[in-house]
Amino acid sequence: MKKIYVNLSLLSFFLIIISHLTLASEIISKTSLITNKTREIAQNIKCLVCQNQSIDESNSELAKDLKNLIKEKLEAGLNEDEVYNFLSERYGDSILLKPPLNTNTILLWFLPFIILVFSSIYITKFFKK
Amino acid sequence: METKPIILRLLPLIIFSFIVISSGVVLYEFKKKPTKKNFLTSQLIGKKIPDIEVQEADYKIENNNKNVNFKEYKNKFYAVNFFASWCAPCRIEAPIVEDLSKIIPIIGIAYKDEPIDTKKFLDEFGNPYDKIGIDNSGKIAIEWGVYGVPETFLINDKGEIIYRHAGPLLYNIFKSEVLPIIKSNKK
Numbered sequence: 461m462k463k464i465y466v467n468l469s470l471l472s473f474f475l476i477i478i479s480h481l482t483l484a485s486e487i488i489s490k491t492s493l494i495t496n497k498t499r500e501i502a503q504n505i506k507c508l509v510c511q512n513q514s515i516d517e518s519n520s521e522l523a524k525d526l527k528n529l530i531k532e533k534l535e536a537g538l539n540e541d542e543v544y545n546f547l548s549e550r551y552g553d554s555i556l557l558k559p560p561l562n563t564n565t566i567l568l569w570f571l572p573f574i575i576l577v578f579s580s581i582y583i584t585k586f587f588k589k
Numbered sequence: 590m591e592t593k594p595i596i597l598r599l600l601p602l603i604i605f606s607f608i609v610i611s612s613g614v615v616l617y618e619f620k621k622k623p624t625k626k627n628f629l630t631s632q633l634i635g636k637k638i639p640d641i642e643v644q645e646a647d648y649k650i651e652n653n654n655k656n657v658n659f660k661e662y663k664n665k666f667y668a669v670n671f672f673a674s675w676c677a678p679c680r681i682e683a684p685i686v687e688d689l690s691k692i693i694p695i696i697g698i699a700y701k702d703e704p705i706d707t708k709k710f711l712d713e714f715g716n717p718y719d720k721i722g723i724d725n726s727g728k729i730a731i732e733w734g735v736y737g738v739p740e741t742f743l744i745n746d747k748g749e750i751i752y753r754h755a756g757p758l759l760y761n762i763f764k765s766e767v768l769p770i771i772k773s774n775k776k
Contacts, residue, residue, distance in 0.1 A: 525727035550734035
């Protein structure tokens with residue numbers, strides 16, 4: 461009888477250890493997932509007080525605050541799109557390094573292609589002459 | 590002699606005209622809206638003030654758990670000014686903020702500042718603020734779409750942000766932009 465109690469105690473001890481280890485590994489993997497996601501988002505967010513830098517590359521105060529906030533938002537359960545929306549609602553689409561395609565940015569996206577196509581036609585015709 | 594089709598001869602002119610017209614339209618849009626004169630115009634213009642709790646500073650009591658009650662300013666025209674004692678332009682704008690406080694109430698938000706330094710700053714330049722909120726982490730500034738200090742916002746009686754100025758509030762801006770907005774909105 462005593463042996464059964466010892467075995468049961470040992471079993472419960474190991475079960476507790478295993479469950480704690482599983483929980484710890486889950487927390488670690490969730491933390492690293494959030495850290496990676498934060499970096500990924502930060503690479504697509506323009507540093508507003510620097511030149512040609514993303515907030516991931518910048519050490520400015522605002523960039524640091526934005527990175528912390530992105531991390532907190534992800535930890536709170538917001539998804540990537542919700543984080544981008546949160547930032548563009550406050551700083552406009554210009555904070556995004558890849559501005560979305562809408563009526564305000566249609567020229568920005570297509571003007572280079574239009575110029576390229578027309579210039580190519582013109583140059584081809586010019587040299588064919 | 591072979592001649593180029595007219596469309597090809599006019600192509601450079603068409604492209605050039607297209608670029609000139611598009612640039613003209615963009616510039617016209619900027620000129621049309623007075624708030625867009627400042628290229629750092631806020632995304633929050635026309636929207637309600639951010640719904641975020643701001644801890645109120647009380648330099649007499651060490652631990653103050655009170656929050657700035659923005660609801661007290663309901664139906665009032667007021668300003669929100671982000672400042673810090675370590676910010677040099679905040680010292681430049683201090684007299685103008687003082688003048689502004691004689692016309693409308695101002696809520697100051699001390700951005701990433703030590704309370705003792707904020708107190709010294711207010712003792713030196715005067716306290717133009719009706720209430721002072723504390724933003725130690727910079728989160729409140731982000732909620733307001735702030736780039737850095739100083740920044741000033743005008744809030745109308747409906748609780749909507751109607752103007753934002755990034756940088757020190759200088760007399761020319763105060764006279765040409767801030768005062769006309771206050772005059773046209775204050776009843």
